[in-house]
Amino acid sequence: MTAAPRLCSMPVLSPACFVRLAWVEWGPETAGRVVVCVHGLSRNARDFDALAQDLAGLGWRVVSVDVPGRGRSEWLRRPEDYAYPFYAAALAALIGRLGVDRVDWVGTSMGGLIGMMLAAQPASPIRRLLLNDIGAFIPKASLERIAQYVGRDTRFASLAEVEAYLRQVCAPFGPLTDAQWRHLATHSGVQAEGGGWRLHYDPAIGAAFRSAPPADVVLWPVWEAVACPVLILRGSESDLLLRQTAEEMTRRGASASAGTVRWQEIAGVGHAPALMALDQIARVREFLSGEEAMKI
Numbered sequence: 001m002t003a004a005p006r007l008c009s010m011p012v013l014s015p016a017c018f019v020r021l022a023w024v025e026w027g028p029e030t031a032g033r034v035v036v037c038v039h040g041l042s043r044n045a046r047d048f049d050a051l052a053q054d055l056a057g058l059g060w061r062v063v064s065v066d067v068p069g070r071g072r073s074e075w076l077r078r079p080e081d082y083a084y085p086f087y088a089a090a091l092a093a094l095i096g097r098l099g100v101d102r103v104d105w106v107g108t109s110m111g112g113l114i115g116m117m118l119a120a121q122p123a124s125p126i127r128r129l130l131l132n133d134i135g136a137f138i139p140k141a142s143l144e145r146i147a148q149y150v151g152r153d154t155r156f157a158s159l160a161e162v163e164a165y166l167r168q169v170c171a172p173f174g175p176l177t178d179a180q181w182r183h184l185a186t187h188s189g190v191q192a193e194g195g196g197w198r199l200h201y202d203p204a205i206g207a208a209f210r211s212a213p214p215a216d217v218v219l220w221p222v223w224e225a226v227a228c229p230v231l232i233l234r235g236s237e238s239d240l241l242l243r244q245t246a247e248e249m250t251r252r253g254a255s256a257s258a259g260t261v262r263w264q265e266i267a268g269v270g271h272a273p274a275l276m277a278l279d280q281i282a283r284v285r286e287f288l289s290g291e292e293a294m295k296i
Helices: 045-056 084-098 112-121 141-146 159-169 178-190 203-211 218-223 244-247 252-259 280-289
Strands: 006-013 016-028 033-036 060-068 103-108 126-132 189-191 197-199 230-235 261-266
Touching: 006 084, 006 230, 016 045, 016 084, 033 112, 033 159, 033 230, 045 178, 045 203, 045 280, 060 084, 060 197, 060 280, 103 197, 112 126, 112 197, 112 218, 126 280, 141 203, 141 230, 159 189, 159 197, 178 189, 203 244, 230 244, 252 261
Parallel strands: 033 060, 033 103, 103 126, 126 230, 230 261
Antiparallel strands: 006 016, 016 060, 189 197
């Protein structure tokens, strides 16, 4: 049986002040293999509990991060500081804290973008990169959809209402069991001051969506600098990672030139696969183990 997770935190320097960065660790602290898992825009570290328990069962150390403003990590003083340069710096500091030279990276949506940015740097410590439903091009239509709900300070009367809300907003995650939805709700809701429940993130993370009209996001120069082995997972119904983007990523950039980038599609899922189903966990485990055929 996998041991209970360890709750950890450390200070990181934001543009305005130091804040606490929190994460959850599974597996032995002395393990030679370390996997860093980073969630999507409004999610949190506990999304990876099922995956982390599986990988920790291999004797690996798994570090699931609450990006600042989410989960147990502190909120930032200024909404404009919720930006990728700070996220990348904070996660680079965490890698330094872990005391290892190399890590594997599993990133869902926003977490994948952070991983891509770090993997694109010279002498990057990222050994293998798994991008979960994110790529080098993001269409503005998908950002317009996300802008409809992210950052709203919605209040709920009960945890059951939080779960009902997640079942609606996160329906593209795919078919989850009642226990899995309850797990997400338990870690996505927090009791609010004055009573009731709210979502476990700073509503200010949505400021970027309100500061300017949504536009396509083009990250091909970043992607083309990534040289490590990469597996791209795409939900077959995703509106954020288009099929043509995934296909083009296998033809462009350093990883593509080395023949070490592939993509796989998960049927019946949109943005983004929850990585809670056994078959999805197996894909991650096989890629990180270097055992997968990685067929397109």
